[in-house]
Amino acid sequence: MPASVGQTVAFRNDDATPHHIVLDDGSADLGNIAPGAASRRFTVGAGSGTFHCTLHPTMVGSINGPVPVAPPCDPGYGYC
Numbered sequence: 266m267p268a269s270v271g272q273t274v275a276f277r278n279d280d281a282t283p284h285h286i287v288l289d290d291g292s293a294d295l296g297n298i299a300p301g302a303a304s305r306r307f308t309v310g311a312g313s314g315t316f317h318c319t320l321h322p323t324m325v326g327s328i329n330g331p332v333p334v335a336p337p338c339d340p341g342y343g344y345c
């Protein structure tokens with residue numbers, strides 16, 4: 266479900282490898298998120314709809330767009 270602007274949300278890493286999420290508009294760098302852990306909470310801004318993982322540059326997504334973007338399938342990172 267997409268998040269709304271102004272909503273406070275966090276990422277939870279259900280994967281087996283760390284991820285480092287940065288919002289593409291530069292409004293939040295959530296740092297490394299260990300497997301099984303959650304990031305700090307942040308407020309979704311009007312321009313913070315997309316994000317990427319600095320550790321896995323092909324991992325991109327959307328948090329408030331009309332259609333969430335699924336990360337690309339990469340068996341090496343365990344998220345297919």
Ligand SMILES: [Cu+2]
Pocket residue numbers: 283284285318319320321324
């Ligand atoms: Cu990652």
